[in-house]
Amino acid sequence: MSEHKIYFKFDGKTYGGNEGDTIAAALLRNNVKLVGRSFKYHRPRGIYTCGIEEPNALVQIINEHNEPNVRATVKKIYEGMVVKSQNRWPSLKRDLGSINNILSPIFSAGFYYKTFMGPKGFWKNVYEPLIRRTAGLGKPPREFRSKSIHLHHNVDIVIVGGGFSGLLAAKKLAGTNYDVLLIEREDSLGGILKNTKKIELINDQNPSDWIEKTERLIQNSRNIKVLKNTLMTTYNFSDHLIAVEDKSVGKPQDNEKPELVLHKIRTKQTILANGHIERFISFRNNDLPGVMLAASFEKYIQKYGVVPEESPVIFTNNSSTFSLVKSLVDLGHKPKAYVDVRDQKKIEKETVELLNKYNIPLYAKSEIEGCEGKNEISKVSIRVKKNEIIKIKTSMLCVSGGFNPDIHLFTQSKGLLKWDETILAFKPEKTFQNTITLGSVSGNFSYEKLIGEINKKLDFFEGINDLEIKLNINGPKKFQIKELWETNHAKKSLWSKSFIDLQNDVTTKDLKQAVLEGFNRIEHLKRFTTNSMGTDQGKISSINALGIVSKILKKSVSEVGTTIYRPPYAPLSFSAIAGRSTYEFYDPERKTPVHPWHVKHNAVFEDVGQWKRPWYFKKHNNESMEQAVQRESKQVRESAGILDGSTLGKIEIKGKDALAFVNLIYTNSFTKMKPMTARYALMLGEDGMVKDDGIVCKINDQHFLTTTTTGGAANVLAHMEEYAQTEWPNMNVYMNSITEQFSTFNISGPKARTIMSRVFNNIDFSNESFPFMTFNNFDYLNTKVRILRASFTGEPGYEIYVSPKHALTLWERIFYYSKDLDLVPYGTETMHLLRAEKGYIIVGQDTDGTVTPIDLNLNWMIGKKKKDFIGKRSLTRSDIVRSDRKQLVGLVPLNKAYGIEEGQHVIEEKNLNTPIKKPVKMLGHVTSSYFSPTLNHSVAMALIKGGNRKIGSQLYVSTSDLNVIPVEVVKPNFIDPKNERLIS
Amino acid sequence: MLLINCPYCGERDQSEFTNGGEAHVARPKDPDQVNDREWSEYVFVRANPKGIYYERWVHTHGCKKWFNAIRDTSTDEILKIYKIGETPPLIKRFKNTLRSPSGEPDVGSGNFTVKKP
Numbered sequence A: 001m002s003e004h005k006i007y008f009k010f011d012g013k014t015y016g017g018n019e020g021d022t023i024a025a026a027l028l029r030n031n032v033k034l035v036g037r038s039f040k041y042h043r044p045r046g047i048y049t050c051g052i053e054e055p056n057a058l059v060q061i062i063n064e065h066n067e068p069n070v071r072a073t074v075k076k077i078y079e080g081m082v083v084k085s086q087n088r089w090p091s092l093k094r095d096l097g098s099i100n101n102i103l104s105p106i107f108s109a110g111f112y113y114k115t116f117m118g119p120k121g122f123w124k125n126v127y128e129p130l131i132r133r134t135a136g137l138g139k140p141p142r143e144f145r146s147k148s149i150h151l152h153h154n155v156d157i158v159i160v161g162g163g164f165s166g167l168l169a170a171k172k173l174a175g176t177n178y179d180v181l182l183i184e185r186e187d188s189l190g191g192i193l194k195n196t197k198k199i200e201l202i203n204d205q206n207p208s209d210w211i212e213k214t215e216r217l218i219q220n221s222r223n224i225k226v227l228k229n230t231l232m233t234t235y236n237f238s239d240h241l242i243a244v245e246d247k248s249v250g251k252p253q254d255n256e257k258p259e260l261v262l263h264k265i266r267t268k269q270t271i272l273a274n275g276h277i278e279r280f281i282s283f284r285n286n287d288l289p290g291v292m293l294a295a296s297f298e299k300y301i302q303k304y305g306v307v308p309e310e311s312p313v314i315f316t317n318n319s320s321t322f323s324l325v326k327s328l329v330d331l332g333h334k335p336k337a338y339v340d341v342r343d344q345k346k347i348e349k350e351t352v353e354l355l356n357k358y359n360i361p362l363y364a365k366s367e368i369e370g371c372e373g374k375n376e377i378s379k380v381s382i383r384v385k386k387n388e389i390i391k392i393k394t395s396m397l398c399v400s401g402g403f404n405p406d407i408h409l410f411t412q413s414k415g416l417l418k419w420d421e422t423i424l425a426f427k428p429e430k431t432f433q434n435t436i437t438l439g440s441v442s443g444n445f446s447y448e449k450l451i452g453e454i455n456k457k458l459d460f461f462e463g464i465n466d467l468e469i470k471l472n473i474n475g476p477k478k479f480q481i482k483e484l485w486e487t488n489h490a491k492k493s494l495w496s497k498s499f500i501d502l503q504n505d506v507t508t509k510d511l512k513q514a515v516l517e518g519f520n521r522i523e524h525l526k527r528f529t530t531n532s533m534g535t536d537q538g539k540i541s542s543i544n545a546l547g548i549v550s551k552i553l554k555k556s557v558s559e560v561g562t563t564i565y566r567p568p569y570a571p572l573s574f575s576a577i578a579g580r581s582t583y584e585f586y587d588p589e590r591k592t593p594v595h596p597w598h599v600k601h602n603a604v605f606e607d608v609g610q611w612k613r614p615w616y617f618k619k620h621n622n623e624s625m626e627q628a629v630q631r632e633s634k635q636v637r638e639s640a641g642i643l644d645g646s647t648l649g650k651i652e653i654k655g656k657d658a659l660a661f662v663n664l665i666y667t668n669s670f671t672k673m674k675p676m677t678a679r680y681a682l683m684l685g686e687d688g689m690v691k692d693d694g695i696v697c698k699i700n701d702q703h704f705l706t707t708t709t710t711g712g713a714a715n716v717l718a719h720m721e722e723y724a725q726t727e728w729p730n731m732n733v734y735m736n737s738i739t740e741q742f743s744t745f746n747i748s749g750p751k752a753r754t755i756m757s758r759v760f761n762n763i764d765f766s767n768e769s770f771p772f773m774t775f776n777n778f779d780y781l782n783t784k785v786r787i788l789r790a791s792f793t794g795e796p797g798y799e800i801y802v803s804p805k806h807a808l809t810l811w812e813r814i815f816y817y818s819k820d821l822d823l824v825p826y827g828t829e830t831m832h833l834l835r836a837e838k839g840y841i842i843v844g845q846d847t848d849g850t851v852t853p854i855d856l857n858l859n860w861m862i863g864k865k866k867k868d869f870i871g872k873r874s875l876t877r878s879d880i881v882r883s884d885r886k887q888l889v890g891l892v893p894l895n896k897a898y899g900i901e902e903g904q905h906v907i908e909e910k911n912l913n914t915p916i917k918k919p920v921k922m923l924g925h926v927t928s929s930y931f932s933p934t935l936n937h938s939v940a941m942a943l944i945k946g947g948n949r950k951i952g953s954q955l956y957v958s959t960s961d962l963n964v965i966p967v968e969v970v971k972p973n974f975i976d977p978k979n980e981r982l983i984s
Numbered sequence B: 001m002l003l004i005n006c007p008y009c010g011e012r013d014q015s016e017f018t019n020g021g022e023a024h025v026a027r028p029k030d031p032d033q034v035n036d037r038e039w040s041e042y043v044f045v046r047a048n049p050k051g052i053y054y055e056r057w058v059h060t061h062g063c064k065k066w067f068n069a070i071r072d073t074s075t076d077e078i079l080k081i082y083k084i085g086e087t088p089p090l091i092k093r094f095k096n097t098l099r100s101p102s103g104e105p106d107v108g109s110g111n112f113t114v115k116k117p
C-alpha cells in the first residue's frame, strides 16, 4: 500500500487518506465515525459496511456536479475531492431534524399512506412541509453534460465476479475457443482472498501471489477480457446483461473522456460468481455509528490496511467470524469480547482455541441486547443469561448475522430460489436462462468443495480440463449458523429503536404493526412499511425481515417468500443510461434549407416532431406573438404570405397497382381523377377514425405523390407499408419517403398570382391554363420545379416543390420579385389562424382519434361508390351513424369583444355557480380558437354532441375564471363561405 | 431485451423492432358482407393468451419488413419466425417447449421461490 497521502474535504474539513482508499476507509483512518443522518428520524449514522451494500454512508460529491447518494464505501478518494454529508440541517453533529425521532409515533409503518387519510388539512399544512424539509437523502445534482458512452458486446460467456470462484472459472476457460468477458466491480481481482484471512495458502502460495499469477494467465490467454470497476446491474431476458463501468475511479472526472461506460452484453452463457452479502442482526440501537458488519470490518483491515478499532466487541451467530479475530490478533490487537448466540458446545473448536490462546472473553449463549452512545457507541449491553445483562465499554461492535448468497442477479434472470435450512438463506434452485452459479452465490460456503463444484458445473464446455487445487484454510472448514434475526429489546424509551431497514428508517416494531394491521403478504408489507425500498434494496436486511415476519406469522421463511429483486442491482447514474443522447444529441433536430433565412429574419421556432418550424416572425424586438400573428395573417389576406412547408411529409407511390392501392388507403376516389390533378384526401384507420390528411397528386395511374402532416409522415408511410406487405402482398406497389428530397413553399393571398408570374415569367398562371388543384413540372433556371395550385388559407395559393439545393436561392428570389407587393413570411401560428377562419381541420388538434369524417361533415370526401377502403365498413357501424355523436361546428361569441379559450367546455347552462355543486352537462369542447383580424372577432371550432342540429342556436362556453360566455353555433367556415376567393 | 431473428437481416436487438399484435387476423374479403359484430371483432378483438401466440413484428429500424413469429408469452421465448405468406406452423409442434418457471406465484405476485422442497 502506497503511503502517498491524498487530501480531500469532508464537510469542510480536510482529511488525508491513502491512495486506493474509499471515502469510508479514509474517514475511518481519521477516526471519523459519524457520516450522515437517517432518512426519517435524523438519527446519527455511520459506516456500516465496506461495499456496494452500504445503507447508511451515502454522501454527496460536491465537485462532481453535486452527485448525490454516492456510497462512501465504494467511491475512491482523489486529491481535492469535496464531499458533504447528506440530510442534515444545520450541521451533522447538531441536527434539528432529529426531533423527528421523538415524534416517531407519527412516522410509524404506513406513515405516508396514513397522512393521506387525514385529519383534514393536515397533509397540506403539517405533513407535507415537514416531510419536504426533513426527509429525503441527497439534493439533486447540478445540471451537467454527460460524456458517458454505450458499448455493445457479443460474447459466448460472461463471468460475473472476479473473486475466488470467478478466477477459477476464468482459469478453466483460459485458452479455449470461447469468447469470455469477466466483470469485476472492484478495482482488483481476488474478492474474498483479498478481504479476509480465510484462506492461508493456495497451492502453497500466498493468495496474493496466486491471484497475480492467475491474472497473468488470463491476460495471456487472449480469449478472456477483464473489465474492472464494472458493476453488473441488470440481467435481462435472452441472456442480455447490462454493466456500468466507472472510468474515473480514484481520480477526478476527465473533461474529455467518458466518466461512465454502459456495457450492453449479449451472451450465450452467464456464470454468476458474484458471491454473498453479510447480513446484520436487529437489536436496540443497532444503527448507532460504530456498529459495523464483521466481514466489512475485516475487509477494512485486509484490503485497505485500516483498523477501525483495535479492540471491538464481536457479535455473531455463525462460524465465519473466526477470520476477523484472526485478522485482529495477527496484527497484535485484541477484541474486547466475543459474543456468540450459540451454545459453547456448538461453537467451532478452532474459534474457542483461538479465543483462549489470546485470552479474549467468550460470551457463549449470549446476545447483544443493545447499545448506547450519543453520536457513536460508548457501551454495549450483553445479555449473558435470561435476566442478566452486563455492560462493556467499547467504541465499535462488529456484527455477523450470517450470509445471503447474492441472488439479486439470479432472480432478475427469473431463476427460482429455495430456502436452505443449513445456511438459513435463499439460494438458487432452478435456472430459467443459460445461467450457472458458482461458489457462495450458489449457496456453497465451503472452499474445499468449490473446486469440485466448478469442475462439475463447467464440465460441458469444450476443451477444458479438470482443475486441481490445494487449499490451506484458516479456522472452521464448515459454515455453521444458528437462527437469530432480532434480540430481545429490554429498554423502553422513545429513543430506543431496533432497526430492520437502516436507509428507510424502518424498525422491527413497524413490521409487527404492519402485520397486525393485516399486511401479511410480503409484497404488501414491503410497500406499507417501505422496508427494503431504499437505494440499497435492503441488501443486508431484507432476508432478516422475512425471518422476523415468518416468526410472527408462524410460517416458514420459504412460505413467506421473497419480494422480487428488480434491476438495477445498485443505483446507477442517469448519465450512464443517457449516454451521448443528451441535449442536441437527444433527438435529431431537423431544419429546412431555408432555416438560416428564418433565423436572420427573427423567426421564433416551434418544435413539430423533430422539425424546427418558424412559429412566427418578430418584426421588431417588442412585438409580441399575438401582435405578430395578427399582423402576419392580416397581410396574407390583404396582399400575400409565404410559408415554408418543407417539413410536410411527402410520399411517392409507384407501381402497376398504385391506383388501386391509393384508392384503398384514402377515403376519396382517384379513379376518375385526371392526370396532373390533385385532391385533398383523408386517411382513416380501420376503425373509421381520421388518421391523417394531405394532398394526393396523380401523375398517372401508376404514379402518385402524396403529402402528409408534418408530424404524421413516418406513421403514414409505416401504415401504407403495413397494408402493402401484410394485407395486399400481391399488389405491385412501392412507396418511398421523399420528404427531404423536396422543399416546399406555400404562397397565398390576393397577390400570389402576380408574385408567381414575376418569379416564373414563362408560366401562365391564369385560372384557365392553371386551374385550382392542378399541378405541373417546369424548368426553372438550371433545375426543375413542380408547382401545385392549392391553398390552406382560403386565398388563391400555389405550392412550389424544389430541390433543397436550390430552395434558399428560390426563396430569396421570391422576396426579390415581391419588394413592392408586401409579401410576408409567416409561421405555423398564422397558418393555424388562417385555416381556422376557413374551418379547415388540423388532424390531431380538431380530431383526437375518435372523430370520423362524418363527424367533421367531410362526407363529400368519401368515395361512396368505392367497394372498399381502409375504415369504410366502420363508417356504417351502429355507433358511428348515431346522430348525437360529437360533430364539428363553428362558434362565434355573441359579444364580439369576448375571446373563446381553446379546450374549454361547451355547455347549455347560462350560469356556473361557484363552487360547482352539481355536475354540469358537457356537450363537448373547443378544439381551435383564434381572434380573426379580418373579421375583428373570435372564431372557434368545437366538437359538440349533435352539433349539426344545433347550428343557429345559442350555447355557452366556460372560461378559465369560472365564467361562461354565450356563443352562437355556426357552420365552421367564417370567411368566404362560397370559396370565391379560393378559386379566383 | 429479446433477440429477434429478422428473416431478412438476421439477429437484432428487440429495440429495432415494433410488435404488430396478433398475426393471421384476416381482413374480411368483402367488408360489406359481414355484420357489425363480425367486423368489430376483426377491428377490435385480439387474443391475449398466456402461452403460445402467433404475432406480427416489423423491423422498423432496419429493413422495415413485416414478418410473423410464434412466441411463448409466459417465457418470452420466440419459437419460430417465418415470412409473410408462409404457412403458419401448427401450435401442436410447440407444446413441449414451454419453459415457464414452475414455481410461479399461486397467490399475489412475485413469490419466486420454490414452494415444495
Ligand SMILES: [Zn+2]
Pocket (backbone or CB within 6 Å): B006, B007, B008, B009, B010, B059, B062, B063, B064, B065
Ligand atoms: Zn430486417
